[in-house]
Amino acid sequence: MSKTTKKEFDRFVKTCLHWQQKLQLIEWRLDINHRRIRPDTAAETEYFPEDRVVSITYNLNPGGGGLRPEHHAKHEMLEVLLCQLDAVAKTRYINPSEVNEARHAIIRRLEAIL
Numbered sequence: 001m002s003k004t005t006k007k008e009f010d011r012f013v014k015t016c017l018h019w020q021q022k023l024q025l026i027e028w029r030l031d032i033n034h035r036r037i038r039p040d041t042a043a044e045t046e047y048f049p050e051d052r053v054v055s056i057t058y059n060l061n062p063g064g065g066g067l068r069p070e071h072h073a074k075h076e077m078l079e080v081l082l083c084q085l086d087a088v089a090k091t092r093y094i095n096p097s098e099v100n101e102a103r104h105a106i107i108r109r110l111e112a113i114l
Helices: 006-022 069-089 096-113
Strands: 029-035 043-048 053-059
Touching: 006 029, 006 053, 006 069, 043 069, 053 069, 069 096
Parallel strands: 029 053
Antiparallel strands: 043 053
16 A cells, blocks of 8 residues: 655645635645545545635545546545535434525536636
């Protein structure tokens, strides 16, 4: 199992910051780490929507894969784009207007960049 390098991590961080701007997610504070996580994943994202904080971890020892850091960074930032909708959908008592609001927040972001 090969380790990801500091150079690859730097590219991962740079790409996360690029997509944060491109997707207009600047209200989110990103905490990006480079450490060992589950071997079956290249990166993972944990989010705290009420605080607008996201913890993104790039795996120090990923198994398999072969995809570039830029691919994984974009994937994790798309997770951030959808996290509010995900959080609302996981709420035990969902108000339909909350789902609608989260969905339209995503649509407005995409309208601005596409």
